[in-house]
Each structure stands twice: as C-alpha cells, then as structure tokens.
Amino acid sequence: QVQLVESGGGLVQAGDSLRLSCAASGRTFSMYAMGWFRQAPGKERGFVAAVWWSSGSTYYADSVKGRFIISRDSAKKTLYLQMNSLKPEDTAVYYCAADTTYGRLTSGDDYDYWGQGTQVTVSS
Numbered sequence: 001q002v003q004l005v006e007s008g009g010g011l012v013q014a015g016d017s018l019r020l021s022c023a024a025s026g027r028t029f030s031m032y033a034m035g036w037f038r039q040a041p042g043k044e045r046g047f048v049a050a051v052w053w054s055s056g057s058t059y060y061a062d063s064v065k066g067r068f069i070i071s072r073d074s075a076k077k078t079l080y081l082q083m084n085s086l087k088p089e090d091t092a093v094y095y096c097a098a099d100t101t102y103g104r105l106t107s108g109d110d111y112d113y114w115g116q117g118t119q120v121t122v123s124s
Contacts, residue, residue, distance in 0.1 A: 001026050002028055003026045003113070004024055004097070004098060005023045005096075005115055006021065006022050006117060007020070007021050007022075008118060009118030009120045011123065012121070013086075014122055019081070019083065020036070020094055020096075022081075023077065024077045024098065025077065028098075031053050032099050032100060033098075033099045033105055034050065034099070035047065035051070036079075036081045036097075040091060045108050047061050047106040047108070048064055048070075048081070048094070049061065049070035051079070053072060056072065058071075059105055063089075064083075067083070067084050067085045067086075068082065068083050069081070069082040087122060088124045091120060091122050093120075094120055095114055095117045096115040097114050098112060098114075
C-alpha cells in the first residue's frame with residue numbers, strides 16, 4: 001500500500017500564495033503518477049493538477065494554469081503544489097492522490113490511494 005499525508009493548508013487572502021505538500025510512504029516504487037484534487041462544500045471533487053512520477057511531466061486544469069505549479073521530489077517521496085494568485089473560488093479541501101495502474105490523470109476514480117486532505121480557505 002501507499003500512504004499519503006497532506007500538509008500546508010491554511011487561511012489566506014485573495015492574491016496570496018500557499019504551498020501544499022504530500023508525503024508518501026509504503027510501496028511508492030509502484031507509483032506512475034500523482035495528482036491533486038479539490039472539493040468545496042456542496043460541489044463535486046475536481047481535478048487540479050498531475051505529474052508523471054518518473055519524468056516530471058505535468059498537466060493542469062484550465063482553472064489553475066499559470067497560477068499553480070505541481071512538482072515532486074523523488075528522493076524525499078514528496079509531492080508539492082505551489083499555489084499563486086489565489087482566488088476565493090480556490091477554497092476547498094485539497095487531496096493528494098497516487099495512481100499505480102496508468103489511469104486517466106484527470107479522473108479521480110482512476111487513482112488508487114488518497115490522503116486525508118488539507119483545508120485551503122481564500123478570503124476576499
């Protein structure tokens with residue numbers, strides 16, 4: 001199994017920056033990709049960004065392109081999400097996820113392991 005633990009969430013003002021981290025442990029050698037998803041109250045879980053673990057290639061949702069940066073440190077087994085120019089609509093619980101079976105990066109149903117989530121609140 002793979003265990004994922006997110007951290008770095010908090011309360012910030014619109015326009016501020018925040019950096020989320022996701023520490024992975026367990027059978028991390030089996031990971032093909034990792035991603036960030038978010039879910040606001042009363043809304044469906046949505047894709048934010050993903051990275052292929054071996055190459056570092058990235059993919060972003062249109063809503064965060066140019067503002068968020070996803071990256072990974074293989075040696076530290078840690079995933080990051082640098083969030084810049086935050087907007088109130090970015091407010092949500094952010095989840096880290098790992099894919100071990102070459103699933104579709106934008107589909108949460110194709111990820112195998114999930115963290116507990118970290119709250120991000122952006123005030124106006």
